[in-house]
Every structure is written in C-alpha cells, then in structure tokens.
Amino acid sequence: MHTKFRTCLNVFIYLILFFVALNAIAAEVRDIRVAQQEGVTRLVFELSGASDHRLFPLSNPDRIVLDITNAKLSPSASNVLSGLSSDVLTRVRYARRESGGRFVFDLTQSAKAKSTVLAANDTYGPRILIELEYGQRKPVTVVKSLTNLAKEKRDIVIAIDPGHGGKDPGALGQYKVREKDIVLSIAKELSNRINAVDGFKAVLTRSTDIYLPLRDRSRVAREANADLMVSIHADAFTKSSARGASVWALSLSGKSSEMGRWLAQQESSVDLVGGISLDDKDQLLAEVLLDMSMNSTIQMSLNIGESVLSEMKGVAVLHKNSVQQAGFVVLKSPDIPSILIETGFVSNKTEAKNLSSRTYRVKLAASIATGVVGYFTKNAPDGTLLAWKQTKRSDYVYAVQKGDTLSEIARRNNVSLGVLRQTNKLKNDVIWIGQKLVIPAG
DSSP states (O other), rough: OOOHHHHHHHHHHHHHHHHHHHHOOOOOEEEEEEEEEEEEEEEEEESSSOEEEEEEEEEOOOOOOOOOOEEEEOOHHTGGGGGGGOOSEEEEEEEEETTEEEEEEESSSEEEEEEEEEEEOSOOOOOOEEEEEEEEEEOOOBBOOHHHHHHHBBOOOEEEOOOTTTTBBBBBBOOOOOEEEHHHHHHHHHHHHHHTTEEEEESSSSHHHHHHHHHHHHHHHHTTTTTTEEEEEOOOSTTTOOOEEEEEEEOOHHHHHHHHHHHTGGGGGGGBBTTOTTTTTHHHHHHHHHHHHHHHHHHHHHHHHHHHHHHHHHSOOSSSSEEEEOGGGGGGGGGOOOEEEEEETTTHHHHHHHHHHHHHHHHHHHHHHHHHHHHHHHSSSTTBBHHHHSOOOOOOEEEEOOOOOHHHHHTTOOOOOHHHHHHOOOSSSSSOOOOEEEEEOO
16 A cells, blocks of 8 residues: 555656746747848747746847746748858857857947837737847037928827717717717817917818828828827717716727727738838748837827826816726827827717816817827927927028028027027138038027
8 A cells, every 4th residue: 555655646746847847948949030130130039938037138249148047949930040141140049058049249330229019919929029229329510400400390290089980970878979070179279279279270170170090080190190189989889877977998809909900901011000111021021020020019008098097087076097908990000199089978868968068168178288288298209399498409400591681590490690600610601601500508
C-alpha cells in the first residue's frame, strides 16, 4: 500500500513538473517584420501570447537588446532573421536564455529605441513594436516671410455633423419633433459659436436638410483637415421616462473591426496615421501603426468628451455622468478624434419640449462649444494660432520684401522700432530688398 502511494505521488510530482516545464515558455515569437522610413526603422514582433519585455542599449559597438520574458523564437520566425536589416540595422541575433528570448539588434550607428505593446485582435496575437530613431538634423537658419509665418498659425478645425437629414428623419418624438431638424439647428448654432472664437474654424458636414451617407460625413471632416469631429444626435426609447444627454467615443471593440475595413479597402493609402502612408507597408506593420493611431485617437476623444460633458451638465440632465463608448460608424476615423453627442430623448415629453425651444438649443450649443474650446485651449495643437499665442515666439529671420519699411516691419511684428534697430545693429532706418532682419521674440 505504501509502495503504491509512493508511486502515485511520484507520478503526480512528475506531472506537475511536466506541466511547469510545458508552461515555462508562455509565448512564442511567431513572426518578425521590419520597415524602413527616413530616420526610423520599425520592427514588429508578433507573439502567441502576452509577455513582458525589456529594451536597453549597449555601446562599443552600438546595439539594442530586447529581452522577451518566457518566450522563444518559433522555427518559422527564425527563418526571417537573416533578412532583417535597414539603413541603421545590420542584423538581428537571437539567443535562448533561462528567462526567455534575447534579441540583439546590431546597428551601424547609435539609435534611440522605444517600444510599444499592442493587444491581440481577431487577426494577430499580441505585438511588440520597436522603433529605432537615428540620425541628427542639422541646425539651419530659417528665413520666413510674414506670409509663411501666417500660414503656420492655422485655425483649429472642428467638423460638426448634424445626424440624419433628408429622407432619414432620425428619431420622431413628442410635439412632432424630428431629430434631423433639432440637430441641424444645434449644429448651426455650435458652428457660429466656434467661428466666433479667434483661432477656431467650424465646418458643417451638412447645412441643409439633405441625406449624407455615414462614411461621407467622415470624408468631409478629413478633407477639411479637422482636428475634431462632433456628431450631433437626439435619442428615442420605447419608455417615455428615459431621458438625459450623453457623450460617446469609439469603443475598443469598434476599433478592432474598423481597422480591418480600413486596411481591406485600401483607404490606408491616404496619410491617415500622423503623416505616415500605409500603402507601402505589409499587413502586420500597417495594422500596428493603425492600431497605435486609433488608440491615441480614442484617448483624445475621451478627453474631449469629458470636457464637453462637464459643460453640458450645467444645461442638460445627463443620462450618463461619464463618456460612454460604442462602435458608431461616424466615430471610426482612425486619424480624427471624434465624439457623438446625444442631446436628449425626444421620446421624453420634457426633453422634447426643451429641444423644441430655440433658447434651450442655443444654451446647449454654447455649452458644447465651451467644452471643445476649453479642451483645445489647454491642449493647443502645434502650428495653430492658439499654440502660437500661448508660447513666447522665438526669434526668426525675415527677408525684406519690396515696399517694406523698417517701421512697418516693426509694427507688424509688435516690436518697437528701437529694439528692431538694436537687434540688427542698424545705424538708421535704411533697408534693402533681400536684407535679412532678425525679428526678436515678442
């Protein structure tokens, strides 16, 4: 009896050790891809399961080390190692270690390395994106005309999309309220409010009672180079007691399904990801870059939505106290932060009455505008008039144009004539065409 027990115990221990050994390797590196752009090399490591990693540089010679915990290189992926190279990358070496797998990137020069982890989706497993940035920009003296400087100070563009329209009336509610009419009125008022703020520009996807397909609404926003898309709607429900305004952003599940659509329909050939064209990338790398863009876009949408919601609560009853997420088609542009605002339930008698009132619609539009402008005031995009106003302008060089006078140049740049003379060591106000003047910071 004792012998049988001992035997069973040994078998049990061996089974435990077997499964421990079997699970010691939690993930496999299934595939490795490389892509080259000017000044940056990207490598994508696709894994069979989630795993921790560590990235650090070594010098003499220059190289980058990637350690992936509890992971090994699959036979299929090992076949591609010899073909991994770029302007800065000479080869990738792999070695098994007790803690997992080590990849060493041999470099032609020093490079700044950073990593990004992307979750698995319906197509790929978890991925680690490694970006190697290298090269150094040479300092140059920038000569700018006042015309070019003005172009740099662009407006922040807000695309406003009144839902439904034309043959599609949207929700029908109390007091013969039609969603398409209510939201168009709010959108026009919101447009007026946005345009009244210096440094902002509103673009309506529709300004009349016309039907516009959902994808075309995003296209209008993209063609306008919108910084944000705001879609205006009103809700309806089977129970008339349902009420309250809400703000929505894209959900993570909506992100995944939309990504496949973008890639499949070749719309990724347009610069959708921070100026990075995807048409020359393989499927895996293209999806990684698009995934990164959508993650960033969704987070920004949530932040803007919170700013808008905090202002709307002073005017409307809120259906939800936080920004909600769903896979609305109109929110799915990977390159444009987008929010959808449900202004209330037209199926509710009180809210239908409110939304029928122009006074209420004006107040609601004003609160949305305050939320949008408030967010961008705190987070002004580079190159905008708002950002330029908030940051002390650096000195720049101006080339004198025909008809210029020193006093006029000083006035246009809000610089005193004396300071302009002193900065450029001028003994008098005589200047000539093509002369380069340093305009001191304001």
